[in-house]
Amino acid sequence: MPGLRVLVCTVVHHPQDARILHRQIRAMLDAGYTVTYAAPFSAYATTAWPEVTAVDLPRALGRQRSDALRAARHVLRTHGADADVVLLHDPELLLVLPGLDLPGAVVWDVHEDTGAALVAKSWLPGAVRPLARAGVRMVEEWAERNLRLILAEPGYRGRFRRIHPVVPNTTYVPESVEPSGADRVVYVGHLSVARGVDVMLDAARLLAGSGLDIDVVGHADSYSRRALVRAQQEGFLRWHGYVPNDRALALVDGALCGLSLLRDLPNYRHSMPTKVLEYMAHGVPVVSTPLPAAVSLTQVNRCGLLVPFDDAEATVAAILRLRDDAELRASMGKRGHAVARTGYHWPQTAREFLMRLEAWAQAARPHQCITLGSL
Known part of the structure; x- marks a missing residue:
């Protein structure tokens, strides 16, 4: 079924998100699909x-989500x-979604264990989290x-009763790479306490005087942003901020090692850290915390x-051992x-992804046309 028309929508993720844009949308465009991308540009x-039709949406951030959701509903109604x-x-x-008339296939890409991820949401009061987890479970069952x-x-x-296809976070693996x-x-990657930013900053300070440069690439939450700016001003590291995935991975080439310092939190215990695969893909040794998939x-x-x-x-x-x-x-x-080249090259995964959509x-x-029922 060539030439599909696809509406891709997010109010949370960075519009340059590697999974959404650099893998999935890139694969759709290469297959000749027409893509409308609604995101918080x-x-x-x-x-x-330029290859996509862009629709700008507000960003859903912390407890401020109602405007973004109203705008997203309007986009889904008009473009869906x-x-x-x-x-x-x-x-x-x-x-x-309830009440919208969407005649095509409506697909939810499950990026994370939403209920478990609530543990790391600092904006959500602890007393509310059990209720929020129950709400997440109800919404997942409806979905x-x-x-x-x-x-x-x-x-x-x-988390689900039925069998659903897995489209893993593989990556583009070049045929040859620069030696480490x-x-x-x-x-x-994203920078937050849950993802080990404090440990990384402490390590950078301990490495002062070692002759090693530390390049940190990624979007940071407000706490991490302040800490990274201080560390950069003190000369412990270089923080590049958010860089599109293809350019970010170019910075990996030739590095001594790549860090993946995720903490031991429920949302990470069933996940493969994508950065581990990205470091491997570029021929760089990994230094990682012992989450099961990384181990x-x-x-x-x-x-x-x-x-x-x-x-x-x-x-x-x-780091010094390496x-x-x-x-x-x-x-x-x-x-x-x-x-990585043998088993985690995105074009191999992309074929299955596109076949599912078609x-x-x-x-x-x-x-x-079916009107989606109420929750």
Whole structure:
């Protein structure tokens, strides 16, 4: 079913999100689809690719979400009627669907364990979180009855009664890579306490005088932003801010190692840290905390070192070990790249993703328009 018309919508994610834009939308455009992309472009001070039709939305942030959801409902009503597929990337968007007439396939891309992720939401009072988790479960059950679902992780299957396809966060793996160097450490990804920013900053301070440069790339929450600015002013690291995925990964090339210092939180225990795969894809050894998926990937394939959770000194020791052992560094980088190229190259995943969209669009269009029921 060539030439699908797809409406992609998010009010939470950065419009340059790697999964949404650089993998999924890129694959759709390459397949000849017509893509309308509704996202918070102005809020993130970014613009859309010329190949897509852009619709600017407010950003849903903290407790301030009502304006973004109202705007998203309007976009879904006005643009969704002509779409063969409506692809939603935020659980919040499920709340605006009841009562809308959407004749195409409506697909929710499940990026995370939403209920577990509430633990890390500082804007949500602790006393409210159990009630919020119950609400999330109710919405997920409604979504499973009414929508098509794709999951970013196999570990999310246990939250649902039916079997849903997994479209994992694989990455683009170049055929050849620059050898891992000895003088630069990198981090690519969102920056928050839950993702280990405090440990990374402590490690950067401990490495002062070592001759190592530390490049940090990614969007930061307000706390992390202040801490990173201070650390950069003090000369401990270079924070590049948010950089589009393709340019961010170019900064990984030739690095000594890549950091993945996620904390031991429920939302991360069933997830593969995408940054681990990205470091492997670029031939860079990984220094990671021992989350199950990271342990499996780095230890089975011998492409990285594990450090305890919340341990800056152990992180520094791992970095210095790789700096001082060129043979270990080179062998880990080569093995990681080979494994990523064989099993985690996005174009292989993209084919299955597009086949799913086309099958669902074909199944939806022969039927009369269905009005999505109430929650």
